[in-house]
Amino acid sequence: MPELPEVETTRRLLARRLAGGRVAGVSVRCGALRTPVDAEIAARLPGARVLGVGRRGKFLVIETDRGGVISHLGMSGRWSFVPDGCAPGKHDHIDLHLDGGELLRYHDPRRFGAFLWGGESPSEHPSLARLGPEPWGEGGAEEIGDHLWSAARRRSAPLRNLLLDGEVVAGVGNIYANEAAHRAGIRPQRSAGKISRVRYRALAAALEAVLAEAIERGGTTLRDYADPEGNEGGFGDRCLVYGREGEPCRGCGKRVERIVLSARSAFFCPRCQR
DNA sequence: CAACGGACCTGCCTGC
């Protein structure tokens, strides 16, 4: 489900409502996420004051005066603010009891998410330490474009796969990888190592633009994503290729095609993308 | 190294 824009939308709401408050308690009803919920969390988090909420790629980092907690939403994870006493439903695995008497509840049907203790320096946690740069840097699209181009040397895998590799660039998932390739006029199946530096710069600019627009609209809801206040993302109808197999390209009218790369769908317009 | 398939889970949609 959630890629960078959905995670960033979640981060902003969590930051707004958690910062400065305390976590009074933690209830873990089902700790069997993709990696088991860290026991350290229930031991250390109660009583902690929240300093802020950060994000690295698709990972959220709740920073407290006792250390950081890392949350990943996997494919179907979601945090929601609910009133205290609200009965947990199916797949409501974790509750954080907030000092204002509210609950922050984690729901995740597929249980591909993660909830990990990040300690004093969460950025050194194994799940964050090896992540590539965020898709935009201080040097702008040119710098990220050059970085992608360097990372692509001697790589024959499809461009779409390069973009999904979190060690190359953090936070890009299947929707936005496909959308960025479309905007840049590059086919997702093109061998990453055979694309010019100039085209990588255009791709990086497209990536930055599509992510910024998606964040502005609160992300994309394909089926079940919602932010912590229950709002769905509004970017879905801005997608130009993702999920649009057989529908006309909004640029040229040619039918959008779907292919499978490494067992995951990729979408492109055969006329606009080469 | 890089690339690929499979594993981890549940739910929803389609077609028979």
Next chain:
DNA sequence: TGCAGGCAGGTCCGTT
């Protein structure tokens, strides 16, 4: 109506 099969926003591991 039921059931099988395919598909889904993401990582991580083992094998070639």
